[in-house]
Amino acid sequence: MEARKILEQVKEGTMSVEDAEKYFRKQPFEEMGYAKLDTHREIRSGFPEVVYCSGKPDAYLCSIYQRLFEENGEVFGTRADRRQYELIKEVLPQAVYDQVSRILKIERQDKKRQGKIAVCTAGTADIPVAEEAAQTAEYFGANVERIYDVGVSGLHRLLSRIDTIQEANCVVAVAGMEGALASVLGGLVSRPVIAVPTSVGYGASMHGLSALLTMINSCANGIAVVNIDNGYGAGYIATQINRLGCRGGKEEV
Numbered sequence: 001m002e003a004r005k006i007l008e009q010v011k012e013g014t015m016s017v018e019d020a021e022k023y024f025r026k027q028p029f030e031e032m033g034y035a036k037l038d039t040h041r042e043i044r045s046g047f048p049e050v051v052y053c054s055g056k057p058d059a060y061l062c063s064i065y066q067r068l069f070e071e072n073g074e075v076f077g078t079r080a081d082r083r084q085y086e087l088i089k090e091v092l093p094q095a096v097y098d099q100v101s102r103i104l105k106i107e108r109q110d111k112k113r114q115g116k117i118a119v120c121t122a123g124t125a126d127i128p129v130a131e132e133a134a135q136t137a138e139y140f141g142a143n144v145e146r147i148y149d150v151g152v153s154g155l156h157r158l159l160s161r162i163d164t165i166q167e168a169n170c171v172v173a174v175a176g177m178e179g180a181l182a183s184v185l186g187g188l189v190s191r192p193v194i195a196v197p198t199s200v201g202y203g204a205s206m207h208g209l210s211a212l213l214t215m216i217n218s219c220a221n222g223i224a225v226v227n228i229d230n231g232y233g234a235g236y237i238a239t240q241i242n243r244l245g246c247r248g249g250k251e252e253v
Contacts, residue, residue, distance in 0.1 A: 034060050046243070047140060047236065051077035053084055053104060062091055069106055076139050078132060078232045080104035101131035101231070105139065113143045115246040117238045118168035120158075120185065122151030122175035125200045129231040130174040133196065136235025137172075142242045152180045162188060169245030170238040173223075174231070176200025179211025186220025192241050194234045195225045 009015035034057075041049045051064055065088050068075040078101075080088075085097035085104050097104050119134045121127055127148055134144045147165060150158035158165075158181075165171055166189050173182040174196040182195035195218070197211035204210060208228035215225045226233040 035064055047239075048072050048074075048076075050232070051075065051104075053077045053080035053102075058084075058087055062087060065095075065106075066091060074106050074108050076107070076136075077104040078102065078136075098131065098135065100128050101135050102128070103132065103135050105135075107139060111141060113138065113141050115242040116143045116145055116168045117170050117172065117235075117242050118145045118147055118165045119172045119235075119238075120147045120150055120165065120174065120181065122149075122173075122177065122179075122181040123200065124149050126174045126176055126198050129196055129198045129229050130172070132231025133172050133174065133194075133235035133238065134231075136232050137239045137242070140236070140239040142239050150181070151175065151177075152184055155184070158184065165189060166191075170194065170241040172196060172234045172238050174198060174234070175215075176208060176211050177205060179214035182215045182223055182225075183218040183220045186218060186223045189222075191222070191245075193220075193223045194238050194241075195223050196231060196234045197225070197228050199229055 006015065006020050010017060010020050041047065049068065051068070053061060061084060065075050065077070069092060080097065080102050082097065082099070085095065088095045088104060092106060094106050095104060096106065117137050119130050121130045130146070130148065134146055137144050145164055145168060147161050150161065165185070168191060170191055171185055171189055171193045173185045173193055175181040176198035177200065179197050182193055186193045195215040197208045197215055199208035201210065212225065212228055215223065224237070226237070
């Protein structure tokens with residue numbers, strides 16, 4: 001539970017001072033033996049802890065999801081497979097799985113979103129990584145405009161949506177192959193561009209290394225680069241930038 005909600009409940013009289021005091025006296029993590037859940041992360045950073053699902057033993061994954069759901073009323077996991085989804089759904093029936101992004105989540109339905117982030121891909125094959133970024137940003141409270149398959153091999157496709165892209169507080173550019181999309185966008189917008197190289201491409205793309213090097217060596221200004229296929233990291237940073245652009249809450253919907 002967020003610290004602000006606890007204070008509001010104390011103010012409204014729906015929570016006692018004693019119960020609130022117990023919450024704030026808790027250690028900033030929950031010891032589970034095989035994991036230490038960072039239950040105070042949202043208080044410190046504004047973002048709750050997220051679960052990286054791949055490779056986790058079944059029993060550990062189930063327990064972590066249950067505890068985070070009990071703590072926050074929602075939970076977000078990345079790089080899950082369908083078998084893990086079926087496993088979590090047995091204990092948390094409200095869990096939702098997206099096959100494309102591999103995100104496994106339970107999300108509050110009353111969430112308000114603000115601002116705008118544009119998530120762009122060079123090609124259709126880049127969409128799984130882009131969806132990880134887009135759905136991360138949406139989970140953390142941003143409006144997302146998806147603009148897919150606008151790579152440099154057909155620049156007119158990108159230019160047809162440039163007005164929408166330029167309105168966003170932040171732009172995420174997801175591209176494999178040679179990774180040129182980020183440089184093009186960096187020269188067209190006044191907002192920060194988060195570049196995400198993907199492992200899409202033929203042999204000399206070296207599983208995304210070529211795109212990564214292109215993005216790091218871009219001559220365009222205002223570009224930051226995350227790791228290969230790291231849609232989650234891009235969505236997180238884009239949300240931080242979007243929040244700065246929305247200070248005052250005037251753009252909430």
